[in-house]
Amino acid sequence: MSELKITVIGAGSSYTPELIDGFIKNDFAQPIQICLYDIEQGEEKTKIIENFAKRMVNKTKKNINITSDMIIESALENCSFVINQFRVGFLDARIKDEKIPLKYGLIGQETTGAGGFFNAVRTIPEAIRIAQTMEKICPDAWIINFTNPSGIIVEAINRYSNIKCVGLCNVPYNMRIDIAKVLRTDVENVYCEFVGLNHLSFISEVYYMGKPILQSLIDKRVFASQLVKNIPKIEAVSDLIRQLRLIPSPYLQYFYFENEMFGKIKREVESGKGTRGEQVKKVVDELFEIYKDINISEKPSQLDRRGGAYYSTVAIQLIKALCSNTPTLQVINYCNNGAFSELSNKSVVETNCVIDYSGVRSLTYGSLPSQIKGLILQMKDYEKLTIESAVKGSKDLATLALLNNPLIHGYKNAACLINDMLSEYKDFLPRFN
Amino acid sequence: MSELKITVIGAGSSYTPELIDGFIKNDFAQPIQICLYDIEQGEEKTKIIENFAKRMVNKTKKNINITSDMIIESALENCSFVINQFRVGFLDARIKDEKIPLKYGLIGQETTGAGGFFNAVRTIPEAIRIAQTMEKICPDAWIINFTNPSGIIVEAINRYSNIKCVGLCNVPYNMRIDIAKVLRTDVENVYCEFVGLNHLSFISEVYYMGKPILQSLIDKRVFASQLVKNIPKIEAVSDLIRQLRLIPSPYLQYFYFENEMFGKIKREVESGKGTRGEQVKKVVDELFEIYKDINISEKPSQLDRRGGAYYSTVAIQLIKALCSNTPTLQVINYCNNGAFSELSNKSVVETNCVIDYSGVRSLTYGSLPSQIKGLILQMKDYEKLTIESAVKGSKDLATLALLNNPLIHGYKNAACLINDMLSEYKDFLPRFN
Amino acid sequence: MSELKITVIGAGSSYTPELIDGFIKNDFAQPIQICLYDIEQGEEKTKIIENFAKRMVNKTKKNINITSDMIIESALENCSFVINQFRVGFLDARIKDEKIPLKYGLIGQETTGAGGFFNAVRTIPEAIRIAQTMEKICPDAWIINFTNPSGIIVEAINRYSNIKCVGLCNVPYNMRIDIAKVLRTDVENVYCEFVGLNHLSFISEVYYMGKPILQSLIDKRVFASQLVKNIPKIEAVSDLIRQLRLIPSPYLQYFYFENEMFGKIKREVESGKGTRGEQVKKVVDELFEIYKDINISEKPSQLDRRGGAYYSTVAIQLIKALCSNTPTLQVINYCNNGAFSELSNKSVVETNCVIDYSGVRSLTYGSLPSQIKGLILQMKDYEKLTIESAVKGSKDLATLALLNNPLIHGYKNAACLINDMLSEYKDFLPRFN
Amino acid sequence: MSELKITVIGAGSSYTPELIDGFIKNDFAQPIQICLYDIEQGEEKTKIIENFAKRMVNKTKKNINITSDMIIESALENCSFVINQFRVGFLDARIKDEKIPLKYGLIGQETTGAGGFFNAVRTIPEAIRIAQTMEKICPDAWIINFTNPSGIIVEAINRYSNIKCVGLCNVPYNMRIDIAKVLRTDVENVYCEFVGLNHLSFISEVYYMGKPILQSLIDKRVFASQLVKNIPKIEAVSDLIRQLRLIPSPYLQYFYFENEMFGKIKREVESGKGTRGEQVKKVVDELFEIYKDINISEKPSQLDRRGGAYYSTVAIQLIKALCSNTPTLQVINYCNNGAFSELSNKSVVETNCVIDYSGVRSLTYGSLPSQIKGLILQMKDYEKLTIESAVKGSKDLATLALLNNPLIHGYKNAACLINDMLSEYKDFLPRFN
Numbered sequence A, B, C, D: 001m002s003e004l005k006i007t008v009i010g011a012g013s014s015y016t017p018e019l020i021d022g023f024i025k026n027d028f029a030q031p032i033q034i035c036l037y038d039i040e041q042g043e044e045k046t047k048i049i050e051n052f053a054k055r056m057v058n059k060t061k062k063n064i065n066i067t068s069d070m071i072i073e074s075a076l077e078n079c080s081f082v083i084n085q086f087r088v089g090f091l092d093a094r095i096k097d098e099k100i101p102l103k104y105g106l107i108g109q110e111t112t113g114a115g116g117f118f119n120a121v122r123t124i125p126e127a128i129r130i131a132q133t134m135e136k137i138c139p140d141a142w143i144i145n146f147t148n149p150s151g152i153i154v155e156a157i158n159r160y161s162n163i164k165c166v167g168l169c170n171v172p173y174n175m176r177i178d179i180a181k182v183l184r185t186d187v188e189n190v191y192c193e194f195v196g197l198n199h200l201s202f203i204s205e206v207y208y209m210g211k212p213i214l215q216s217l218i219d220k221r222v223f224a225s226q227l228v229k230n231i232p233k234i235e236a237v238s239d240l241i242r243q244l245r246l247i248p249s250p251y252l253q254y255f256y257f258e259n260e261m262f263g264k265i266k267r268e269v270e271s272g273k274g275t276r277g278e279q280v281k282k283v284v285d286e287l288f289e290i291y292k293d294i295n296i297s298e299k300p301s302q303l304d305r306r307g308g309a310y311y312s313t314v315a316i317q318l319i320k321a322l323c324s325n326t327p328t329l330q331v332i333n334y335c336n337n338g339a340f341s342e343l344s345n346k347s348v349v350e351t352n353c354v355i356d357y358s359g360v361r362s363l364t365y366g367s368l369p370s371q372i373k374g375l376i377l378q379m380k381d382y383e384k385l386t387i388e389s390a391v392k393g394s395k396d397l398a399t400l401a402l403l404n405n406p407l408i409h410g411y412k413n414a415a416c417l418i419n420d421m422l423s424e425y426k427d428f429l430p431r432f433n
Helices: A016-025 A040-058 A072-076 A090-102 A113-137 A150-160 A170-183 A214-219 A237-244 A250-256 A258-270 A276-292 A301-306 A311-322 A370-392 A395-403 A411-424 B016-025 B040-058 B072-076 B090-103 B113-137 B150-160 B170-183 B214-219 B237-244 B250-256 B258-270 B276-292 B301-306 B311-322 B370-392 B395-403 B411-424 C016-025 C040-058 C072-076 C090-102 C113-137 C150-160 C170-183 C214-219 C237-244 C250-256 C258-270 C276-292 C301-306 C311-322 C370-392 C395-403 C411-424 D016-025 D040-058 D072-076 D090-103 D113-137 D150-160 D170-183 D214-219 D237-244 D250-256 D258-270 D276-292 D301-306 D311-322 D370-392 D395-403 D411-424
Strands: A004-009 A032-037 A064-068 A081-084 A142-145 A164-167 A190-197 A200-208 A328-335 A348-356 A359-362 B004-009 B032-037 B064-068 B081-084 B142-145 B164-167 B190-197 B200-208 B328-335 B348-356 B359-362 C004-009 C032-037 C064-068 C081-084 C142-145 C164-167 C190-197 C200-208 C328-335 C348-356 C359-362 D004-009 D032-037 D064-068 D081-084 D142-145 D164-167 D190-197 D200-208 D328-335 D348-356 D359-362
Touching: A004 A072, A016 A032, A016 A040, A016 A064, A016 A311, A032 A040, A032 A072, A040 A064, A040 A276, A072 A113, A081 A113, A081 A311, A090 A113, A090 A258, A090 A276, A090 A411, A113 A142, A113 A150, A113 A370, A113 A395, A113 A411, A142 A150, A142 A311, A150 A164, A150 A328, A150 A348, A150 A370, A164 A359, A170 A190, A170 A200, A170 A250, A170 A311, A170 A328, A190 A328, A190 A370, A200 A214, A200 A250, A200 A370, A237 A250, A237 D395, A237 D411, A250 A258, A276 A301, A311 A328, A311 A348, A328 A359, A370 A395, A370 D370, A370 D395, A395 A411, A395 D237, A395 D370, A411 D237, B004 B016, B004 B072, B016 B032, B016 B040, B016 B064, B016 B311, B032 B040, B032 B072, B040 B064, B040 B276, B072 B113, B081 B113, B081 B311, B090 B113, B090 B258, B090 B276, B090 B411, B113 B142, B113 B150, B113 B370, B113 B395, B113 B411, B142 B150, B142 B311, B150 B164, B150 B328, B150 B348, B150 B370, B164 B359, B170 B190, B170 B200, B170 B250, B170 B311, B170 B328, B190 B328, B190 B370, B200 B214, B200 B250, B200 B370, B237 B250, B237 B370, B237 C395, B237 C411, B250 B258, B276 B301, B311 B328, B311 B348, B328 B359, B370 B395, B370 C370, B370 C395, B395 B411, B395 C237, B395 C370, B411 C237, C004 C072, C016 C032, C016 C040, C016 C064, C016 C311, C032 C040, C032 C072, C040 C064, C040 C276, C072 C113, C081 C113, C081 C311, C090 C113, C090 C258, C090 C276, C090 C411, C113 C142, C113 C150, C113 C370, C113 C395, C113 C411, C142 C150, C142 C311, C150 C164, C150 C328, C150 C348, C150 C370, C164 C359, C170 C190, C170 C200, C170 C250, C170 C311, C170 C328, C190 C328, C190 C370, C200 C214, C200 C250, C200 C370, C237 C250, C250 C258, C276 C301, C311 C328, C311 C348, C328 C359, C370 C395, C395 C411, D004 D072, D016 D032, D016 D040, D016 D064, D016 D311, D032 D040, D032 D072, D040 D064, D040 D276, D072 D113, D081 D113, D081 D311, D090 D113, D090 D258, D090 D276, D090 D411, D113 D142, D113 D150, D113 D370, D113 D395, D113 D411, D142 D150, D142 D311, D150 D164, D150 D328, D150 D348, D150 D370, D164 D359, D170 D190, D170 D200, D170 D250, D170 D311, D170 D328, D190 D328, D190 D370, D200 D214, D200 D250, D200 D370, D237 D250, D237 D370, D250 D258, D276 D301, D311 D328, D311 D348, D328 D359, D370 D395, D395 D411
Parallel strands: A004 A032, A004 A081, A032 A064, A081 A142, A142 A164, B004 B032, B004 B081, B032 B064, B081 B142, B142 B164, C004 C032, C004 C081, C032 C064, C081 C142, C142 C164, D004 D032, D004 D081, D032 D064, D081 D142, D142 D164
Antiparallel strands: A164 A328, A190 A200, A190 A348, A328 A348, A348 A359, B164 B328, B190 B200, B190 B348, B328 B348, B348 B359, C164 C328, C190 C200, C190 C348, C328 C348, C348 C359, D164 D328, D190 D200, D190 D348, D328 D348, D348 D359
16 A cells, blocks of 8 residues: 655654654554655754654554655655644744734734734745645645644635645644543543634534533533643633633633733743743753653653643544545634635634545534624734735735734834834845845 | 434325335434324325334334324424425325426426425425424424425425424435446445535535546546436436536426426326326325235335435434434535525525534535526525415515526416416415415 | 817717717717727718718807727727727627527527627627727726627626726616606606616616605506517516516516517517517618718607617716716616625626716615515626626537526527527637637 | 704703804705703703804894704604714713723723723613604604714614614714815815724725825825824824825724823823813813803804814705705715625615715725724624623623723723723613613
């Protein structure tokens, strides 16, 4: 049976062993090749990962072939899936993404607010470039995108290439797991209906064994503690859920509890703990020390501190579904195509889809709930203007994008943030010259 | 484990043994009760069916309990599924539905054109009445509707009750089977994407083992012979398919080949063969002679001549799916809810859905193909006006409905047909007085 | 004050003196140049018209300069308005448009059904060519289009050029005049709200001195006789209006009373009276005899028999409005832009607009009435497919267009009509080779 | 000729003489009755106004009859226009509206942000009550609404009554005047295309003598100083306009320059100058001293300091247009009805309309500009949730409303503001108990 080749873009990431672990723990009908690719600056780390991954595989009898390739064209050749997990500018850029907004009293976070905007503008042209390369070399392959901000990146790829692309995020799966824990049941018994955009989605119904139970969960106020790791807990969230009649993604706290979240970030930075990126950087350094150790051939427990729980679970579920004749329901980032009535067919949304070897189809949802419609529509406009700005290198469009982001607060901040962006990330933004 | 009660409305139909046969041939986790209900005029036939069905079951070891109940309220009590297969006015009304339009040179058919309109106007109030009774007695039960014209009946039930209702038709499944035969493969390897309304739907893509192959089938001109039984074959249909780039349901021949279809019906009537209803009546009489024979306890082969191949297959697939935690894809008549961009969320359409124990969700499709959009939109308007006319007993709305049906051809025919309807079906149309 | 140049395309038409007469009878702030243009085959008639027009003007003291120019580029130079009134293939082609459909038992008419389709397919490329020439020579000029089928031609120009274009038709104004006559009042006191497409529009409300009165007119059954000249009268139309609660354009009789209209046309042809085109041809020949007579310098009364009453009235009202700072309400064919909710923004519709020197804006109407929505949407699809077919020279698209026209009746007629078209109008359809 | 009766609700306002002055300065075909109505607490001021108004009229020969009536039913009898200019809770409530938000670092303003929300929630039930009274007494009369927040009040009236209602605001007219000043021309030569909602609208094109000139105005940077009185000037506004390619209403500064506007308000309060409401209160007291003076019979110049320039101009233009057979273009708050593609037909928007004695019709605009679409859609959701909350007296809906207002900043502020609202305006909010 022919080999299934999976190419990992940004393979020098400390996450890669998590992915390898997932392939080891799952059974595939076909032999697997995992091809590791990174740019020159990531080559050294990729080599470390490659050797570690080979050790991981060798301990098992799995038919998994680890390769690496530093030339994008040959890395893509014959591949069926491309996993995007690169970060333009690596962790140093992320740390800037987090710190610049703090100067203006704004949330500094890698996917949300000004930081997410910086990240998006740097990443969009690169993501499109890879997809356009795929058009020539592996036009039928799927992109499975983890690169943040994932929803925006997927929409950019869809708008500027013909490559099939699915955005993945571990948040929806984590929310489902958390609800299963509350219900003391297996995750398979829980089905959550999602509505919204990546890092801006809500659960609008929970089915337990086929029965809708969200209202009863709300009535029992079980949500005081239900929130994914890494995101601070806010007391009033339980009241908010009762009033929304929806369970917001933890990232919604940046919108509904902006002051509190800003305070928390500020305190961590001032106390010397550093931004999340700075904290991650330390963990990553430790991880690479472990990966280098030729005596170690198992995914280290420290990797869990890195965040991104269930990252490989969702990736492998998706790849298996796309190879299978049995339809599976998953929550992914994909073309709206009518799922939510108020969004255009081409808008990328985070939504329930049915997946099998004939592809991905989003399920119909109907109208967006009125209590969140405005936020979702405005953020989608922000996303579209961000993509257009990044592609055209337009400062004016960048300003209009930021004016549509509720975490920016006004024209002056927008103007300052864009000036900072152009000076701080100059090398990554050639289109803006 | 608790019993699953299925109530059959219109149980005196000669089809019922087909349904019983389906329950016998499939395995269910729960014990089954099939409760047979019909109105007074159908009581005698229901008794014959009941006894025959009991003989069928007794030959097996299946845990199926056949009951009958002539009081609607107790028939509905504790039931989980209601199968609608009644016909208001029985076959005599069908024969009128077929004959009246012929007077005006129009297609006479039980689901399409003027005949389908007569059928709908008689049936809609009764279907709504049953659903509204269910609201009081079994509000969580599903209606599985076979009563024709199925799409209109489902939309009427949705608009005037809160009961969950799915419309079934054996045509999409038959088309899929026919394509599987062309491909010489099992039906499970074929997935067809449908677009349109009941008896007005098209296959817009065929997937074989996950790969889209419609264009290659068209290029090979394999469709010259691919058409469901009972519907006459037209030579030019293969050209039509090539130009539409869609495979029309056999019922679309009434629209695209109206003259030819009219000629065929006319010849059959003039030759003494009779309308389809008259032919069916003879088969039904023969069938009931068999059903009465206490020595017979197996579904007779003559039942296949009755039409409606795979009728029980699709019904039982659906019931099993609605009881299962594994999602299944089926083509049913259900709320659009965004599946087709140009139709309102509440419009009932024939479309691909994913089904499990948490319910039914239609898959997104996007925009209707421009070559069929106008026909579909106009027929949906016809359907809505028909429902409104039947509910209100409005002759004016009935006229407006018929003016929107492309098989009526003008105001004078509409006016004559409505006059005939009011005199010929007087007893069934109390709301029009 | 600078001269206002108006270029007439198809100036050899017998209608031109009607237009000249309109310019004479109205006052303009600026001096007027009317530049007559026609293709080579129309040159002789244009010369006759030019001389007659000069005599007409000379009898007055009006500042109107009649010129002619047989080179399109110089004819368009410096012009502010282009009046399209050309017919591809002249009256001979019209007569074919009327006769070919009769072979298949179908309506033969120059703007509707198969005849209108033939006319559209011939005309669309020519209309686009003129508009694209204007883009280079007079990009700010308006096209005022009378060339039939007017709505389709305007949409084709909008889709394939950036020239501002308004479609005019005398039917809405005639309907308003007829209603004013019924009310025994001046036309200025009557305002009619239109909904639909060109030759497929309805009056949905009539305001008399600011008060809505349609329902009271319907109650009084005043519409038995209210129909524009040249269109036969049908008895049942008064019932139809009562049930529609809308006044259909006379052209809607081809849809609602197809059999009766076909019978009338058939009888006229069989009786030797000829098609409308043949009748017109005789009138035109008489008219040109008069135009040649150097002793005559007034619009002859015979011109009224030609049809097209108020043709110059609506043209001059529009030109004056587009030069004025006072807003005027007129019914024209223009981009929908949201006027009717169910049609796309770019679809050309026949609707109420407000016009002044800053341009044309359609008034919002809201949802299409459900009793006519299906017909309008299907005909708009027919129109779009017709345009696409004509531009691409695609026989397949032509078939799909005809399948969407309710006056064609099936695939076989569509196939035959297209074969006839390709042989009968071969010289005018180079794109189909 | 019959008398035209205009009933003023909230006649005790210091603005009323401005309105009277407008009626005096304009000519009407009919004799005018202006009926002054206020609630009991406004009776004394109304009497002062009534006497002053009578003196104003007596100095002229105008056929204007000033009356007063403290019973709403008789005040409404036979009236053709109702002018809403009442304020629930008078200026004291306004001052609270301005001060409460300041506690939380939020903009305190009577129409925008939390203050506008308080005002809306108090006012909506009263506005609906008046409209529902009109349904019984003067069902054909128009409401001309000045009561703030005007757009929300008009939408509430539309949703909960059948009375025709137009919202007026002097801002669009002032913006047009300001542009005319920039162009050194008469206001009649300037036509502005508006897009958006009340106090949230933008000019998307300016026509001077029929020619679009916005881009050239932007290129000349003429907007640095162009802003209506009472709204502070921000330097960067000229950059903002260049990037938006739209001229925002002065009220948009609260959104684009929130920090700067908050600082300005804060400074005025801290310096002892007081909120705008406190400043107005002083002016009003002075004005009533003047109104009481029986020797004075002319509108005092101090009234201009009150704000609301051209208030009577727009009111009288509208009333005259609704009585006239000549269509006029005005910018008003009215049902969207398709004017802006992304808003529902029933949403009230600030838009260009054509008005005559047959009523009001909004002009089609097309899609909302992407740079402002998100803000407009979210604010419209805020408005709808506000109306629903006020009508139902729902604290939960009030929270959801505030979460959709970009000037509230998070759940905690929303919760605190609603608690304050319920205690501070207790007497005006009986539905919340």
